[in-house]
Amino acid sequence: MMMTSEWAFILDEADVLSSMILNSEPVRKYQKARQAVYGDRVLVEKIAAFNRMKEQYEDVQRFGKYHPDYYKIMKEIRKQKRELDLNEKVADLKLAENELQDLLDEISLILAKAVSEAVKVPVSNPFFETSCHSGGCGSGGKCSCSVS
Numbered sequence: 001m002m003m004t005s006e007w008a009f010i011l012d013e014a015d016v017l018s019s020m021i022l023n024s025e026p027v028r029k030y031q032k033a034r035q036a037v038y039g040d041r042v043l044v045e046k047i048a049a050f051n052r053m054k055e056q057y058e059d060v061q062r063f064g065k066y067h068p069d070y071y072k073i074m075k076e077i078r079k080q081k082r083e084l085d086l087n088e089k090v091a092d093l094k095l096a097e098n099e100l101q102d103l104l105d106e107i108s109l110i111l112a113k114a115v116s117e118a119v120k121v122p123v124s125n126p127f128f129e130t131s132c133h134s135g136g137c138g139s140g141g142k143c144s145c146s147v148s
Helices: 005-022 025-038 041-066 070-085 088-115
Strands: none
Touching: 005 088, 025 041, 025 088, 041 070, 070 088
16 A cells, blocks of 8 residues: 555544544543552452452352352352442442543544444444444344445
8 A cells, every 4th residue: 555645644633533532531531530440559459359259250150059169259259349339439430431432432433434324333332323223233124224
């Protein structure tokens, strides 16, 4: 592929877009929330303990209720997850992550539609899905999507 002035323009615009994203409010909120979580030693230790428990949980899942520590590990992982979920810093981080993901999804959709209406973009939030809202286009024509 040969570099043309059009490609140079596109690359310059991509740099501008990435700069705008990095300087956006959702990114700042995410960075602040992430620093709050990972700057707290006690919370980092709880997250590490939860990750170790997840490894045990995955081992237990292979054997199900026949694993000797099944009930103990299932109870402990639920307890640790609930404790992390109820932590204000972790909750703020999750909200900031979702807000940032929504921004990135919206940008992806705008870019995709600028190329072609037929471009499919996976999004994490069903609010942004614009194609089919009734079970998917693989439903044998029952979704009433327009095929173009």
